[in-house]
Amino acid sequence: MKGAMEKDVYARARSAMVETQIIARGIKQKEVIEAMLAVPRHLFVDEGLKSQAYGDYPLPIDEGQTISQPFMVAYMTESLKLKGGEKVLEIGTGSGYQAAVLSLIASRVFSIERVTSVAIKARRLLDTLHYSKVIIKIDDGTLGWPEEAPFDAIIVTAASPEIPPVYMQQLAEGGRLLIPVGGEFVQDLVRVTRRQGRILRESLGGCRFVKLIGRYGWQAANNG
Ligand code: SAH
Numbered sequence: 001m002k003g004a005m006e007k008d009v010y011a012r013a014r015s016a017m018v019e020t021q022i023i024a025r026g027i028k029q030k031e032v033i034e035a036m037l038a039v040p041r042h043l044f045v046d047e048g049l050k051s052q053a054y055g056d057y058p059l060p061i062d063e064g065q066t067i068s069q070p071f072m073v074a075y076m077t078e079s080l081k082l083k084g085g086e087k088v089l090e091i092g093t094g095s096g097y098q099a100a101v102l103s104l105i106a107s108r109v110f111s112i113e114r115v116t117s118v119a120i121k122a123r124r125l126l127d128t129l130h131y132s133k134v135i136i137k138i139d140d141g142t143l144g145w146p147e148e149a150p151f152d153a154i155i156v157t158a159a160s161p162e163i164p165p166v167y168m169q170q171l172a173e174g175g176r177l178l179i180p181v182g183g184e185f186v187q188d189l190v191r192v193t194r195r196q197g198r199i200l201r202e203s204l205g206g207c208r209f210v211k212l213i214g215r216y217g218w219q220a221a222n223n224g
Contacts, residue, residue: 010042013054017041021056022074032078035104036070043125044095063115065210067095068157072207074101076155079191079204080176082106086152089170091141091212096122096134098157103133110148112141114213142214144170151175159187159209164216168194180209184218 018036027033042053044067049059058066068076076098082088088106090099093113099122103109111134113119119138126134137145141156142164149170156167156179167177171194180187189204211218 010040010050010054014041017054017056017070021071025071027071027074027078029078031082031084031105032074032101035077035101036074038104039097039100040129041067041070041097043129044097044100061095062118062121065094065115065118067097068209073098075204076157076178076189077101077105079178079189080153080155082153087148087150087172089145089148089151089154090157091155092157092210093119093122093136094157096126096131096136098155099134099136100126100129100131102155103131106153107133109134110145110151111136112139112145114138114140140214142166142212142216146170154178156180156212157209158212158217159184159207160212160217162216163190163192164212164214166216168192168199178204180207184211 022036042050045053045059058069061067082105084105086106088102088109090109090111093099093111099109099111116138119136123136144166150172151170152172152175154167154177159180163179171177175194177192179190181190182188187207189207191202191204193200213220
């Protein structure tokens with residue numbers, strides 16, 4: 001009984017979140033709204049933070065990392081312009097929440113996480129919740145996933161001083177790359193589209209992400 005009531009409380013918090021933070025701020029894509037309504041965000045945060053899971057802010061997860069604010073997850077997902085059936089690469093699995101959302105739209109989500117314990121925890125949770133379209137690898141994501149390339153969409157959920165060159169090489173024709181580019185504390189969310197040999201670069205606004213640490217991101221020594 002307690003379980004059922006608890007589930008109900010979170011489902012209500014989740015619809016309120018979608019109404020006030022997602023739809024009210026202009027997210028229109030039906031698939032994105034449905035995915036945000038479906039994924040139980042409270043299970044992707046620590047037990048003690050469950051009651052804040054549907055709040056309008058990012059939350060800490062393990063190893064000094066963060067799960068993005070709900071709006072940012074929805075905004076980035078919509079900005080990838082997925083129609084369904086795509087092969088997506090995510091860098092920075094973190095809690096696995098963004099990957100779960102993406103997997104309800106795309107056909108497969110390949111997600112790379114550099115911190116082993118973080119990746120293992122996400123894998124367990126995604127297995128428990130049956131998000132079987134997410135494939136996780138523990139590695140330096142700044143190298144991409146050459147064996148699985150090309151990807152229709154690449155989403156980087158950690159900030160980089162510049163765009164690691166391999167992402168452009170691993171992007172399919174017509175593909176979209178989304179990456180926060182800039183300094184340590186504030187970045188510009190950049191979308192790069194590859195079309196007929198041309199590269200279109202757009203700025204989607206300011207954002208703040210934890211560091212992308214690796215060969216083509218920040219150096220591990222600067223990991224604060
Ligand atoms: N998308 C996540 C949030 C990511 S936080 C979610 O929905 O919860 C950023 C993550 O990127 C952290 O877990 C961090 O360990 C990871 N990360 C940083 N540099 C990386 C790299 N080079 N390759 C893969 N993962 C990286």
